[in-house]
Ligand SMILES: Cc1cc2nc3c(=O)[nH]c(=O)nc-3n(C[C@H](O)[C@H](O)[C@H](O)COP(=O)(O)OP(=O)(O)OC[C@H]3O[C@@H](n4cnc5c(N)ncnc54)[C@H](O)[C@@H]3O)c2cc1C
Ligand code: SF4
């Protein structure tokens with residue numbers, strides 16, 4: 136029996152595993168991941184990780200930037216813990232070998248970032264997530280007793296009597312379905328950007344952990360808050376990091392005009408000014424794009440309207456020193472050189488502010504079940520996450536969840552209940568039926584990809600940057616229908632060995648559950664706040680909605696949405712001011 | 716006018732039914748901005764759901780999508796169909812690794828090698844408190860930075876004539892990673908015990924194909940040659956460990 140079982144080998148999961156291994160060597164710890172840990176999506180993060188380090192900076196200011204950036208929907212006690220612990224986590228990474236970029240005197244360097252009033256974003260050129268993840272992964276190799284289940288896909292949580300007892304997982308290589316009993320489980324499965332058609336997110340970001348928790352009875356929180364990043368490459372959705380603007384990049388419309396000045400984000404200056412213009416928060420920048428589009432001031436391309444990101448004035452030398460990956464990506468994927476060409480960009484789905492509802496230690500409402508990282512909602516991100524807050528978040532709360540899960544496992548020494556076996560057997564039968572086609576027949580049923588496309592377009596249409604009650608209400612029905620049809624989708628692959636088609640179907644079902652909660656929460660919130668903009672309710676309404684949305688799965692499978700108070704400690708709700 | 720298409724000849728292998736891999740042909744749209752990976756995804760989504768391959772980031776950083784494309788190990792998310800003219804394009808699993816299924820190969824051997832080179836900062840004494848970083852100048856960072864860029868994509872192993880004959884050869888990426896830590900000013904080890912071996916740096920015959928195929932310019936060949944010098948010096952001057 137495993138003491139602490141971690142689902143997910145990204146930054147949050149590996150940080151949790153190391154926390155357990157280092158502080159509780161007497162406990163057994165395992166990491167189950169559907170891809171090899173170093174393939175996890177954390178690897179794609181580019182720009183950096185925020186943590187107060189400069190002498191002109193303060194914890195208070197990082198808190199204020201985060202809370203105002205989140206349009207006051209963050210829990211301020213969580214933000215305070217996060218901001219306090221972020222620097223020590225980043226130093227810890229440094230001590231483990233992370234190649235942070237440096238100042239000439241050998242100190243760690245920091246760069247500006249969107250919505251941040253001070254220079255506090257640590258970076259490893261523009262491959263911060265890559266270096267962070269490989270450093271964590273290589274550090275786990277020091278602890279050979281961290282057991283790994285690489286390329287195992289968790290299909291359900293074993294929950295009995297309000298308490299988690301392990302997971303059921305499918306070994307991709309053999310097709311074996313096994314119940315893995317555990318005293319405590321940490322979900323660190325990342326986000327769900329793939330519910331949308333156009334996203335920076337990797338193929339694996341399908342919201343599995345959110346669906347696992349939700350089906351097991353734990354509520355999700357603030358699912359309506361979906362972050363669009365203002366600068367994705369058309370077609371691929373590959374991210375051009377905010378660091379490009381932090382280093383001095385400009386956003387231009389079809390007339391070569393820095394249009395952000397028209398949207399209460401400040402006045403243009405030749406060099407970047409903090410919390411102003413191109414360094415405003417992501418929600419406001421993505422919304423400004425839509426207005427430019429409405430005014431006919433964007434540029435049409437086969438992949439939709441775009442604006443231009445201009446880095447030419449930075450020069451090749453600065454681009455190579457600070458944001459070399461941007462140049463590499465533009466050359467390889469867009470066939471242009473940012474040192475001499477304009478980069479076409481458009482807003483792209485990037486990050487989920489919402490997730491599994493947890494407390495400050497990652498605890499969910501199910502005893503023994505914890506969640507951390509993008510799959511969780513503590514919440515420090517509120518209605519809009521600030522760039523470079525997520526990487527420190529996965530470290531701070533990955534560690535916290537690991538420690539809390541270890542404490543739980545230490546104080547709950549009972550053996551394995553019969554539920555583990557019986558639920559494992561049920562799940563095995565269910566999956567074998569899906570695989571051998573006997574539940575659906577390989578000829579009948581619709582294609583998985585067709586259903587997925589419908590879901591994605593439904594979400595984009597109803598839950599995009601601007602939303603209306605009517606479109607959302609329609610989407611509720613469309614998604615319910617798609618859910619049923621996904622129950623009968625076609626699986627042609629009957630092989631037990633590395634059956635990725637079966638995985639794709641399981642991922643689609645997870646995404647559909649998550650998509651329904653996004654739409655339900657968005658329909659319920661009749662106000663506009665941060666990344667959630669309702670055309671029919673354009674103002675923020677603190678009287679009714681200074682509250683988290685909490686969504687449970689009703690017995691008939693439909694989402695049921697309620698509200699929960701926000702914790703305010705030091706920063707009463709105010710106006711979000713940028714550029715003035 | 717019919718849209719342009721290109722033929723992909725894709726290696727198929729299902730251990731339950733196939734004695735050995737066979738090529739299966741598919742026609743996919745030929746679009747100027749489609750990578751080989753987009754072609755494979757098109758097959759899986761619209762033509763044949765049974766094709767298995769790995770991918771995730773589709774931005775050249777997760778290291779999942781290495782395959783053999785027309786005889787060369789490539790990242791399929793960064794290799795464009797348009798490179799291959801009218802086609803056809805042959806897509807096979809990376810050479811030198813056991814095939815699990817279709818285009819999916821077994822890389823567990825590499826993971827074991829990775830652990831063996833102690834890919835972490837080795838230091839003596841207590842870890843200092845988490846209030847300050849170890850100092851490292853930009854020049855000290857530059858000394859190892861290139862070797863820290865490896866995405867574990869396995870292309871170099873697939874291209875390495877030594878590894879393909881001897882799976883026990885520690886190989887390019889693992890040695891480059893060892894050098895990444897050896898050359899880090901914060902590290903106190905030289906990993907001599909695992910590198911100064913016939914199956915490690917001395918096995919390399921300096922063909923240099925690893926460096927040629929590496930999509931991240933890690934230059935593992937140089938890492939190996941540099942360590943040979945270090946190891947030779949250390950054998951002559953046994954106290955010259957760093
Ligand atoms: C392109 C891009 C750039 C970004 N840049 C930045 C940045 O500069 N700064 C910043 O702060 N944030 C950035 N972010 C956000 C940040 O990278 C992510 O929020 C963060 O890395 C998420 O980490 P995680 O550990 O929660 O999840 P992930 O790294 O996504 O890991 C999830 C893990 O869960 C596993 N898993 C999922 N489902 C299952 C299942 N069913 N069974 C088994 N295992 C499963 C996966 O295998 C994986 O190991 C960026 C995001 C993107 C998309
Ligand atoms: S050294 Fe280069 S080719 Fe080899 S695994 Fe690393 S990134 Fe891939």
Ligand code: FES
Pocket residue numbers: 770771772773774775776777778779780781790791792793
């Ligand atoms: S899909 Fe990640 S490297 Fe190609």
